[in-house]
Amino acid sequence: MNDSFRLGNDGIYRCDAFQQFVWQKHGFGTRAANPDDCVTLRQIHSNQVVNANGLKDREREGDALVTDLIGRSIAIRTADCVPILLLDSRTRAVASIHAGWRGTVGEIAKRTLERMEEDFESDPADVYAAIGPCIRACCYEVGSEVADQFEPDLSNTYSIKPGKRTVDLAGANRRQLLATGVGPEHIFDCGLCTTCLCEQFFSYRRQPEHPGRMLSAIARLG
Numbered sequence: 001m002n003d004s005f006r007l008g009n010d011g012i013y014r015c016d017a018f019q020q021f022v023w024q025k026h027g028f029g030t031r032a033a034n035p036d037d038c039v040t041l042r043q044i045h046s047n048q049v050v051n052a053n054g055l056k057d058r059e060r061e062g063d064a065l066v067t068d069l070i071g072r073s074i075a076i077r078t079a080d081c082v083p084i085l086l087l088d089s090r091t092r093a094v095a096s097i098h099a100g101w102r103g104t105v106g107e108i109a110k111r112t113l114e115r116m117e118e119d120f121e122s123d124p125a126d127v128y129a130a131i132g133p134c135i136r137a138c139c140y141e142v143g144s145e146v147a148d149q150f151e152p153d154l155s156n157t158y159s160i161k162p163g164k165r166t167v168d169l170a171g172a173n174r175r176q177l178l179a180t181g182v183g184p185e186h187i188f189d190c191g192l193c194t195t196c197l198c199e200q201f202f203s204y205r206r207q208p209e210h211p212g213r214m215l216s217a218i219a220r221l222g
């Protein structure tokens, strides 16, 4: 994949395809910097989606935020899990999603799109998605108790050695977006692995005792 993402001088990655929408700003943080002034959740590896309109920072539990309020920056924290940002090119609603393996199995990306339909009358055909840095199949080796949750069609699993498999979490989320009606030409994946690139990103796998967090945020500006 490696769709076009750019690292800014401020140490934050942005998706080129989102930049055509001048009414939004977004970014995927790194070790160097995070987006600021964001509303976040107390994350619990669930599939709960929260509308951020009127919400205080860390007021609620959940793992995805949606809003259509101008000036409200919504963010999720990750260190290997998949950060996904959505924008609706028609209604200007936005979303930020934290998809670890539990959230992915719970179809949090699909539930977020459903919530955007309910709250903002979004149509998935108008939605653009950016998938940020996360642990990739190169590094995400799991036992069968996790890998089995992804069969037969939620994810790609690869047999690498007896009893061990790897899961492509970003790929599983991409499939969910497609299945929910987001166009393949509207889905952009930076392709970066947080565990391979641990000098640039926090990685729970690499440093479980000292897990810093990256913020991935999006806001509607007008």
Ligand SMILES: [Zn+2]
Binding pocket: 135, 136, 137, 138, 139, 140, 193, 194, 195, 196, 197
């Ligand atoms: Zn890797």
